[in-house]
Amino acid sequence: MAWQFDIRTAILVGAALTFLIGAMMYAVSSTQPDAYRGTMRWWVVGALSYALGFVLTGMRDWIWIGWSAVLGNGLVAVGMACFAIALRRFFGLQEWRKRLLLIIPLSAMAVSGTLLFAMPDEGIRLGLISILLASLAGVCVQSIYGHALPRTLSQHIIGFYFLLGLALLMARAMATLLLGMPTHGIFEVNPLTLAIYAVGGLMPVVGTIAFLLMCTERSQREIERTARTDHLTGIYNRGAIEGLAGRMISASIRHGTPMSLMVVDIDHFKRINDELGHAAGDKALLATVQMMQTLVRSCDLLGRLGGEEFVVLMPDTDAVQAR
Numbered sequence: 001m002a003w004q005f006d007i008r009t010a011i012l013v014g015a016a017l018t019f020l021i022g023a024m025m026y027a028v029s030s031t032q033p034d035a036y037r038g039t040m041r042w043w044v045v046g047a048l049s050y051a052l053g054f055v056l057t058g059m060r061d062w063i064w065i066g067w068s069a070v071l072g073n074g075l076v077a078v079g080m081a082c083f084a085i086a087l088r089r090f091f092g093l094q095e096w097r098k099r100l101l102l103i104i105p106l107s108a109m110a111v112s113g114t115l116l117f118a119m120p121d122e123g124i125r126l127g128l129i130s131i132l133l134a135s136l137a138g139v140c141v142q143s144i145y146g147h148a149l150p151r152t153l154s155q156h157i158i159g160f161y162f163l164l165g166l167a168l169l170m171a172r173a174m175a176t177l178l179l180g181m182p183t184h185g186i187f188e189v190n191p192l193t194l195a196i197y198a199v200g201g202l203m204p205v206v207g208t209i210a211f212l213l214m215c216t217e218r219s220q221r222e223i224e225r226t227a228r229t230d231h232l233t234g235i236y237n238r239g240a241i242e243g244l245a246g247r248m249i250s251a252s253i254r255h256g257t258p259m260s261l262m263v264v265d266i267d268h269f270k271r272i273n274d275e276l277g278h279a280a281g282d283k284a285l286l287a288t289v290q291m292m293q294t295l296v297r298s299c300d301l302l303g304r305l306g307g308e309e310f311v312v313l314m315p316d317t318d319a320v321q322a323r
Contacts, residue, residue, distance in 0.1 A: 011058035014201025022047030050079025080136035127177035134169035241303025260322035
């Protein structure tokens with residue numbers, strides 16, 4: 001018996017998985033800090049829009065082609081645009097909302113409508129739609145790799161899928177627009193079409209899992225940073241500086257090198273709080289820390305013991321040098 005593969009079924013299965021993973025991420029987003037909730041909601045909107053576009057595409061022979069091709073392509077483009085906005089927002093980049101949400105998706109719908117009804121040409125339509133979707137995938141790739149922050153495995157996974165999608169879409173654009181590859185409908189079984197729908201169906205699923213990991217990793221790092229940082233001044237808190245001091249003292253004893261510890265406090269700090277209020281006291285603490293940060297060396301460690309008391313740990317420094 002000959003092996004057969006139904007692209008339509010694969011499209012609808014991929015859409016169903018995307019709906020489920022999008023719903024899961026929406027549920028998870030409600031438990032995340034406000035700083036990540038909005039970003040995750042953008043991704044959820046993208047996943048649901050993308051999935052709906054795939055459903056309309058898969059129903060090509062059962063509904064009006066305007067809904068299937070024009071609206072379907074528009075929704076897939078909106079989904080990709082939302083992915084790009086979520087990524088750019090996550091990395092603190094300019095979001096380009098109007099361009100990504102309006103210009104490219106509307107262009108995709110205009111191209112589909114024109115080349116379906118006014119000037120029917122399936123090859124050119126597929127080529128131009130591929131270029132528009134590839135441009136959105138390119139924005140996603142640029143958002144992931146166009147910043148100076150450290151990159152994690154989850155970021156490389158999502159970047160790989162968008163880069164693979166970009167390459168396949170541009171390959172289809174070149175095949176249809178430059179090489180004149182004949183097209184016999186979007187459900188034609190050939191290696192390029194299979195690869196595009198396989199990657200396109202898995203991309204939002206794998207991407208959503210990777211994006212959720214990215215948010216979780218950053219949230220965990222933020223929790224760890226908060227646990228070691230004084231909430232007002234941003235320097236090490238008492239627990240963190242005591243732990244660092246213990247390790248520095250042990251290293252100094254082990255290697256026979258000098259080490260100094262300096263305790264600093266603000267004179268008459270109680271008068272500042274009593275006469276000017278605690279808000280003025282907070283400003284005095286911040287000003288003191290900012291001044292100290294300009295005076296200590298890069299190898300020195302600065303922490304707050306509590307109240308107006310601070311400590312500076314100075315490795316490879318004897319008492320004379322410390323004074």
